[in-house]
Amino acid sequence: MAKSNHRSNNKRRSGYRKPSNNLAMGQRRSDSSLEHTPIIELDIDSLSYDGKGIGRLNGRACFVEGSLSGEKVKAQISAANNKRVEAKLIKVLEPSPERVKPKCSVYEQCGGCDLQHLSHNQQIQHKQSIVEQLLCRNACVDDLRWLDPIITSDAGYDYRRKIRLACYYDPSNNQLNIGFRAAKSKKIVAVSECQVMTPQLKSLVQALYQLMGDLHEQLDQPKLLREFAHIECVADQDGQSVCFRLLKPLPTGVMTLLENWAQSQGVSLWLRIADKPLERYQGNLSTTNLDLKNGVKIAYTPEDFLQVNAQVNEAMVASVLQQLDISIDDRVLDLFSGLGNFSLPAAYLAKDVLAVEGIDEMVEKSLENARLNGIDNFSASVQDLFNEEALSWLDQGADKIILDPPRAGAELIAQNIGRTNATKIAYVSCNPQALVRDTKWILEQGYQLESATLLDMFPQTSHIETLVIFSKC
Numbered sequence: 474m475a476k477s478n479h480r481s482n483n484k485r486r487s488g489y490r491k492p493s494n495n496l497a498m499g500q501r502r503s504d505s506s507l508e509h510t511p512i513i514e515l516d517i518d519s520l521s522y523d524g525k526g527i528g529r530l531n532g533r534a535c536f537v538e539g540s541l542s543g544e545k546v547k548a549q550i551s552a553a554n555n556k557r558v559e560a561k562l563i564k565v566l567e568p569s570p571e572r573v574k575p576k577c578s579v580y581e582q583c584g585g586c587d588l589q590h591l592s593h594n595q596q597i598q599h600k601q602s603i604v605e606q607l608l609c610r611n612a613c614v615d616d617l618r619w620l621d622p623i624i625t626s627d628a629g630y631d632y633r634r635k636i637r638l639a640c641y642y643d644p645s646n647n648q649l650n651i652g653f654r655a656a657k658s659k660k661i662v663a664v665s666e667c668q669v670m671t672p673q674l675k676s677l678v679q680a681l682y683q684l685m686g687d688l689h690e691q692l693d694q695p696k697l698l699r700e701f702a703h704i705e706c707v708a709d710q711d712g713q714s715v716c717f718r719l720l721k722p723l724p725t726g727v728m729t730l731l732e733n734w735a736q737s738q739g740v741s742l743w744l745r746i747a748d749k750p751l752e753r754y755q756g757n758l759s760t761t762n763l764d765l766k767n768g769v770k771i772a773y774t775p776e777d778f779l780q781v782n783a784q785v786n787e788a789m790v791a792s793v794l795q796q797l798d799i800s801i802d803d804r805v806l807d808l809f810s811g812l813g814n815f816s817l818p819a820a821y822l823a824k825d826v827l828a829v830e831g832i833d834e835m836v837e838k839s840l841e842n843a844r845l846n847g848i849d850n851f852s853a854s855v856q857d858l859f860n861e862e863a864l865s866w867l868d869q870g871a872d873k874i875i876l877d878p879p880r881a882g883a884e885l886i887a888q889n890i891g892r893t894n895a896t897k898i899a900y901v902s903c904n905p906q907a908l909v910r911d912t913k914w915i916l917e918q919g920y921q922l923e924s925a926t927l928l929d930m931f932p933q934t935s936h937i938e939t940l941v942i943f944s945k946c
C-alpha cells in the first residue's frame with residue numbers, strides 16, 4: 474500500500490490529539506463548571522463497589538472518584554442531595570500506601586481503567602470484599618468459602634484482546650479522532666498506547682492508527698472519513714481481526730486500500746455497513762484456542778461476545794468444569810452460552826450438553842464450533858432467557874447448570890432453577906448486585922452456596938467478575 478511521503482508538510486495532517494499528562498500523582502485537572510462550589514478536605518474510609526473513595530461529610534456519604542481508603546484528600550463538591558455528596562478530587566494530601574502511579578499516559582482522560590491508581594493486589598482484595606459484604610448484608614451468606622482468586626499475570630496489564638474504537642471525523646477543522654470515549658462524555662481519547670491491551674492488540678491498534686492517518690492524508694475527499702463509525706478489533710496469540718462499522722459504503726479505491734492493509738498485516742477484515750448484515754471482506758474466520766485438557770477451538774467474528782481476558786477465561790472455564798464435577802452420565806445446561814465457551818469443553822466430559830443463548834447468529838456459530846471440534850453431543854437453541862418461555866428449558870431437567878448472564882443477571886432463571894433438579898450450578902457474574910439478588914432466589918430454591926472465586930477478568934478497572942458454585946442441599 475502506497476504511503477504518503479509528504480507527511481510533515483501536508484496541510485491535511487491527521488489530527489490525533491495526544492493528551493499530555495504532566496500532573497503530579499493524584500492531582501486532578503481543574504474543571505471550570507465547578508468554580509463556585511465548596512472545596513473540602515476529607516478523610517476517605519472505604520471504597521465503593523464502583524471504585525470511588527467514600528468519606529463522611531456532615532453525616533452524608535461523600536464519594537470522591539480517584540481517592541483511596543485511608544487517604545486524606547482535597548476535593549470540590551460537584552453534586553449533593555440529602556443522602557450523598559459527589560466531589561471531584563483536587564489533590565491527595567495524604568496518600569494510601571496502596572496508591573501506585575498509573576502506567577497509562579491518558580489515565581485521567583480515558584476513564585476506562587478507573588482503578589489504575591490502586592495496587593493490583595489491593596484491587597483484587599477490594600473486589601472480593603465488596604462481593605463478600607453484599608452477599609453477607611443482602612443474601613445473609615456469612616460463612617462463604619473463598620477459593621484463591623484467578624489472577625491476571627503481568628501485574629494486571631497486557632490482558633485485553635478485544636476493543637471497540639470510536640471514530641469521528643470533524644470536517645470543520647479536518648480533525649480525525651479515533652479512540653475510546655472518555656468517561657461520561659462523548660469526547661474521544663486516543664489510545665494507541667493503551668497499557669491493558671495484549672501486545673498483539675497494541676500492535677494491531679498502532680497499525681490501524683497508521684492506516685487511518687494515511688487515509689486522512691491521502692484521500693482526495695477526506696469527508697469520506699465521516700463514514701467510519703467504529704472499529705472493532707480482536708488480537709491474541711491465535712490471530713487478529715478487525716471490523717469497520719461504516720455509515721455508508723466506501724468507494725472501491727478506499728476499499729482496496731483497506732483490503733491491501735488487511736492483507737499486509739495478516740488481519741481478517743470484516744465490514745458492517747449501516748444495518749446490513751456483517752460481511753467478511755478479507756481473510757479467514759478467526760479462531761481462538763481454549764488451552765484446556767481437551768483443547769477447544771472457538772471461531773468468532775470481531776462483533777461476537779468474546780471474553781476479553783484469554784488467560785483468566787481459560788482458568789475460569791477449567792475451574793467451572795472441575796467444580797461442577799461433570800461426569801459422563803451428566804446432562805449439562807449452559808444458559809447464556811454465547812459461542813460455546815463453557816458448553817463445548819463441558820461436552821467432552823458430559824453425556825450431553827444443551828446451550829441456550831439469545832442471539833441466533835451466536836447459536837449458529839456455537840453449532841459450527843461443535844462441528845469444528847468434532848463434538849456430537851452438543852445441541853443449541855435460541856431463546857430470550859428473560860422471557861417466561863425460557864422456563865421450558867428448565868422443565869427438561871439437567872444435572873449440572875452453567876449460568877453466565879449479562880449485567881442484568883438471571884432473575885427469572887434463578888427464581889425457577891429448582892425445577893431442573895440440578896445438583897450443582899456454576900454462576901459467573903459480571904455484576905455483584907445482580908449476583909446477590911439472584912443468589913437469594915437460588916438459596917430459596919433449596920441450594921447452598923458452596924464456594925466463591927474472584928475472577929480478575931478486568932484488572933485496573935472497577936468491574937467485578939465472580940464465580941460462585943451452588944449445590945443442592
Ligand SMILES: C[S@@+](CC[C@H](N)C(=O)[O-])C[C@H]1O[C@@H](n2cnc3c(N)ncnc32)[C@H](O)[C@@H]1O
Pocket residue numbers: 778779780809810811812813814815829830831832835856857858859877878879
Ligand atoms: C456474559 S456473556 C457470556 C457468553 C458465554 N457464556 C461466554 O463465556 O463467552 C452473556 C451472553 O448472554 C447473551 N444474552 C444476553 N441477553 C440475553 C437474553 N435475554 N437471553 C439469552 N441470552 C442473552 C449474550 O448474547 C451473551 O452471549
